[in-house]
Amino acid sequence: MSYELIATLMFSTMMLMLMTGQRVFGAIGFVAVVAALLLWGDKGGYDIGFSAAMKLMKWYPLLTLPMFIFMGYVLSESKIADDLYKMFHVWMGGLRGGLAVGTIGLMVLISAMNGLSVAGMAIGATIALPELLKRGYDKRMVTGVIQAGSSLGILVPPSVVLVLYAMIARQPVGQLWLAGVIPGLMMAAMFIAYITIRCWINPSLGPVLSAEERAMPRREKLALLRAGLLPVVIFAVMMFPFVKGWTSLVESSAIGAIAAFVAAVLKGRMTREVFENSVRKTLGITCMFMWIILAALAFGAVFDGLGAVKAIENLFTERLNLSPWVILILMQLSFIIMGTFLDDTAMLVIVAPLYVPLVGALGFDLVWYGILYTITCQIAYMTPPFGYNLFLMRAMAPPEITLRDIYGSIAPFVLVMVGALVMVMAFPQIALWLPNYVYAN
Template sequence: MSAFDIGLLSLGGIFGLVLLGLYVPVALMVCSFIGVWAIKGKAALASKLLALAASDAIASYHFGVVPLFVLMGFFVAEAGIGRDAFRVAQALLGRMTGGLGVATVGANALFAAITGISIASAAVFSRIAAPEMIARGYTPRFAAGIVAGSSVLGMLIPPSLLLILYAILAEQSVGDLFIAGILPGLVMAALFGAVVIGMVRFAPGFAGRPDRGRVEEPLGRVLLGGLSIALLVGLVVGGLYGGIFTPVESGAVGAAGALLLGLLRRSLSREGFGRALVETGMVTASICLLIIAAAMYSRMLAFSGVPREFGEMVAASGLGPTGVLLLYILAVIAMGMILDSSSIMLILVPLMLPVVEPMGLDLVWFGILTVIAVEIGLLTPPFGISVYVIRSSLRRRDLPLGAIFAGAAPFALAMFACLMLVLAFPPLATALMAH
């Protein structure tokens, strides 16, 4: 049996184990070890090669961005800054048609700029924004759909854990990917806002007939409360974009800034501080396992020659870069129905990089396309994890899981439209990097 055949069998084994319910990183590590063992003929050699790959994967200084940005995100969540972001957006946008829904999108975009965790956004705004929207006349399913849709902005607007994961897998600059995510993230937020306004105006049976929002506090006081958020965003994103901080330094400054902000506002309790540290450790350990599994999997693929053979088959097919990317996007979206975001990237990115690199495609742009396509899976049944988080947070009997998926469907379509825009106009992702 050739190395190529062993590689294909390993891929089949990975998918089989995943479908049987095995945790994806474990499936990757098991099949990678067996694959390298079969190719090299010695279990001890396979163990040493994969151990070296695992060590190299997490020994890099650049891996430090993961715990630092995760810590910043949890400090922000525990300090109640999401509520302030919602109040600022509501004060600015709440009086327009569909304004409360648009304010939820805006608040999520602002919250995404200081935390890269979509699940945190879904949990925070399902408790803050959804009850407010339902009370103002939005249907429960559309209110939940708005929260579900806008929560995925956290995976595109920097800092983003998915962009960090892609940067490690593809050996690309975290800073470049953060900068590349800004414009597509703003475009997606604008599309979400347009969806809210359009649905309220033209599909009131689905969206409800909300009344105009009202600002409970003076606008100046609300905006003053949001000044601290703006300073934190400017410190992290502005310092990174301006070249003042490296990505690791930016994460450290952001975490320190979020901690200081929570202490000054007296909104970060001792219990909240402890929860942030524990959650950061758990998320970081989980991501470490993902990256170790990805490194082993990439090493197995390199030994088997599957990506090289696959690339030659693609080149001989005459599909061209656009055709290959469209097929890749469809595969990612399809896998999003059964796998979580990071697992899709772990499996597909190492397989596709040797295929797209010879085509001369910008790997940062390819990363943005990948993340947007992966994000769509957060809203599609049956695995859309953001929908499950919202369902568990709201706990309304009149809001079954299917209704939330229906409410999120217009936003999934808007995400696909954003994906096509970035595919058709690469400068949306690369323009800021040129300056």
């Protein structure tokens, strides 16, 4: 049996299992282990899964994963994140579309605290969305704002998705996180520009808050500003030593987790319930990602042993005679298609064993490609019919937000994301300048 046919059988079996509702790590790991046993028998087949587990256990940077997730859940469960929205509400309510702009700012900061898009979606849908609707904001526009803003969670550091990519692509997590900073802020700025221009053209979409609502003594405003900026201070305390080279990434993640815990204690919000919820959710998310990484490593090891990556490379470059850029664009399109029915982690572990080595063989930078992959996942999150964020919003939105509203809200924001993707593809230094600068110094 040819290597191409074996690879096709592995992928088709895995996709069939996923379509039947099996867990991602279960489907991928099962196919990897069974294929290893059939190909190499008892002597070599058992070693693949064991070697993948040992590689995972020895990967020291993986310790950042539970630290950052715990930090995000502490800030969320203790309601410190709620203070952010109150700050934006008061300070930006006097602008046309100001609350929508403030919501994008909220999403950026939530992303910097948690690293997961679902956290931003939950806070935006439960805190920001009702306030925006109550104040006469257009429901379609603000629904799109929250979906697009929450997708920044997988791009802005400390992105959990980039940790997973780093493990599979064998790239430094710190470089990938730094590479996501400028593209993430650029995309947020593009969202804000779109909101501002649209509300300037049609003020009814984002009305200014009344003077009564904005009336607040300056002392109270400053107090609210200090409370709202606390998560920013925690993030700065965590990242500054790392950027300066004083601490490792793991040490900085521990600083962030401790700082969040201390902040919740000092504000009197670290109750037993908050602590238990934070630990339980951190454990659940961390274990899920570790199982996925383990399955992906085993799956990738089988492909390395088959030589399937070289076969795919020859197919594209020699038989079909495609240029590297055409191959890269086809990869991104395949991610968008898969994103209509899979989440980001599933997409990555399914195709990473093929795509990541192929990208390296074509001469592209793997850190840069990690950012391209992440932006493409953001687009896939919001692409009908089964975009991940579309159904999250439907589950969390109030009854007056219909599925038609949710689908109709995302078109302009998807276009903005596509524009950002094209810019990062055309100008790789948008992603690579910051990590190159920091690591060079």
